Amino acid sequence: xxxxxxxxxxxxxxxxxxxxxxxxxxxxxxxxxxxxxxxxxxxxxxxxxxxxxxxxxxxxxxxxxxxxxxxxxxxxxxxxxxxxxxxxxxxxxxxxxxxxxxxxxxxxxxxxxxxxxxxxxxxxxxxxxxxxxxxxxxxxxxxxxxxxxxxxxxxxxxxxxxxxxxxxxxxxxxxxxxxxxxxxxxxxxxxxxxxxxxxxxxxxxxxxxxxxxxxxxxxxxxxxxxxxxxxxxxxxxxxxxxxxxxxxxxxxxxxxxxxxxxxxxxx
Numbered sequence: 001x002x003x004x005x006x007x008x009x010x011x012x013x014x015x016x017x018x019x020x021x022x023x024x025x026x027x028x029x030x031x032x033x034x035x036x037x038x039x040x041x042x043x044x045x046x047x048x049x050x051x052x053x054x055x056x057x058x059x060x061x062x063x064x065x066x067x068x069x070x071x072x073x074x075x076x077x078x079x080x081x082x083x084x085x086x087x088x089x090x091x092x093x094x095x096x097x098x099x100x101x102x103x104x105x106x107x108x109x110x111x112x113x114x115x116x117x118x119x120x121x122x123x124x125x126x127x128x129x130x131x132x133x134x135x136x137x138x139x140x141x142x143x144x145x146x147x148x149x150x151x152x153x154x155x156x157x158x159x160x161x162x163x164x165x166x167x168x169x170x171x172x173x174x175x176x177x178x179x180x181x182x183x184x185x186x187x188x189x190x191x192x193x194x195x196x197x198x199x200x201x202x203x204x205x206x207x208x209x210x211x212x213x214x215x216x217x218x219x220x221x222x223x224x225x226x227x228x229x230x231x232x233x234x235x236x237x238x239x240x241x242x243x244x245x246x247x248x249x250x251x252x253x254x255x256x257x258x259x260x261x262x263x264x265x266x267x
Contacts, residue, residue: 015042064118187253
């Protein structure tokens with residue numbers, strides 16, 4: 001089993017879905033986990049799941065797109081546990097189903113601010129601690145939508161593509177300092193549509209779920225992934241088992257980006 005015993009890790013966007021899975025995977029492997037989210041109830045629920053299972057975690061609310069809050073998040077982890085070893089930049093939002101000319105500038109900015117600026121800010125304030133100890137691990141949550149184009153997702157694709165190349169660039173700058181930076185690219189993951197679930201009518205939720213499941217069935221593995229399957233890859237990248245990996249971009253997508261999908265024409 002992959003272990004990160006005694007390490008201190010921050011996971012942003014850890015109140016739901018993939019972020020929660022990363023946080024629980026880290027805690028299950030022996031890390032002290034700082035759970036962060038903009039939704040306090042969800043963040044505290046993740047902490048409760050971890051502590052009930054015998055792990056160590058506490059919650060720090062933070063909007064990662066805000067520089068002061070991002071800096072305070074890093075400081076809180078260092079104060080609580082005496083240092084910082086791992087940063088999982090997972091917090092992110094979608095951009096709606098619109099073509100670029102239909103997106104309001106403020107909405108485009110909001111997606112870039114949370115997804116990309118949040119990754120930048122948390123990394124900016126974590127890296128000095130990593131430099132001081134000549135060791136650190138950053139795991140960024142990108143997306144298959146950062147590797148390929150996808151319909152009606154201009155802001156989201158732009159943000160995730162930028163995270164991928166920022167991952168590579170940070171690996172170049174900080175590899176000589178013992179800091180490894182990698183990214184995981186989830187495909188269709190069964191997160192119950194994350195936070196959007198409560199905002200949809202039962203009929204809308206059922207229709208959205210059916211669309212995702214149909215798309216997932218056209219991948220080589222013919223199913224959606226589970227959040228835990230992303231959590232385990234993030235854990236591997238944060239561990240010494242991946243000690244010779246940096247700048248790596250790892251799709252965890254059921255084979256989605258490996259093949260041209262003929263869709264209905266192949267049936």
